[in-house]
Amino acid sequence: MTLQLHATPEEVMRAVDALRDFARAQCLSEKTVFDLALALEECASNIVNHAFKRDAGQKFSVTFDRNGSDIFIELRDGGPCFDPTGVECKPCASEDEPPGGWGIQLVHYYMDALHYTRDGNENVLRLTKRLTTQPGTT
Amino acid sequence: MSLEIQIQDSVVAANAATTVKLSGSLDTVTAPELERHLTPLLAQQGVKDLVFDLAKLKFISSAGLRVFAMARKQLKERGGQATFIHLQPQIREVFDIIKALPGVAVFKDIDELDRYLAARQRSHLEQ
Numbered sequence: 001m002t003l004q005l006h007a008t009p010e011e012v013m014r015a016v017d018a019l020r021d022f023a024r025a026q027c028l029s030e031k032t033v034f035d036l037a038l039a040l041e042e043c044a045s046n047i048v049n050h051a052f053k054r055d056a057g058q059k060f061s062v063t064f065d066r067n068g069s070d071i072f073i074e075l076r077d078g079g080p081c082f083d084p085t086g087v088e089c090k091p092c093a094s095e096d097e098p099p100g101g102w103g104i105q106l107v108h109y110y111m112d113a114l115h116y117t118r119d120g121n122e123n124v125l126r127l128t129k130r131l132t133t134q135p136g137t138t
Numbered sequence: 139m140s141l142e143i144q145i146q147d148s149v150v151a152a153n154a155a156t157t158v159k160l161s162g163s164l165d166t167v168t169a170p171e172l173e174r175h176l177t178p179l180l181a182q183q184g185v186k187d188l189v190f191d192l193a194k195l196k197f198i199s200s201a202g203l204r205v206f207a208m209a210r211k212q213l214k215e216r217g218g219q220a221t222f223i224h225l226q227p228q229i230r231e232v233f234d235i236i237k238a239l240p241g242v243a244v245f246k247d248i249d250e251l252d253r254y255l256a257a258r259q260r261s262h263l264e265q
Contacts, residue, residue, distance in 0.1 A: 009165075013167050016165075038197070038232070041165055042199060042200060045166040045199070045201065049166075102200035102204075106200060106232065109235050
């Protein structure tokens, strides 16, 4: 399934809801549904907030599908060249430092692989989650 | 999924506290809503401790965590703190992964929170 989305938080959650429906239709566990939903929310929110500064006139796409025992999510945006996989995930050095990188830290935890490429004028981020057991038990 | 926010004054271990009950999803859409509810609350100097009851919170993203971090910082500046109770397993896991809310008190239930606050109160009285 591919969704074309405007760069707004509401559209991010529209994609997240669609992903949840897809994952449940695949009989994935609620834990896996949560993991996938969170990873997509974080990556899509980064596009909306940082690439497009919440400009609703800008659009990006989200594709998700199952390939054997893998679930993949692909995000494409025409924003400035940016590789989110290169962002350093570091916890706050002190309680008073502003938080940063939490989103990508969560994505790295919940997904098994992140792959970024620049395709022409588009950033392409592919997230993969490996389902280690049969559907319904993952 | 939407976010329902209930704010109520409570007494925990003989201390006045404000409990914020969240239900639903704390995400990129709903996090600003929580922030809007917390801003006037945190502006009250008399509010030192906030208890976030997350029993019915099913989803949280970094957007929500940043609101918690903001609240915790403001409360800490006046000698208070933010505590979290009744975290569902998937929410607790997110807190554990980030480890970026140092000093945040997470309690299993209200009884555990009661015992902690009572001990803290005794400690303050002894000083």
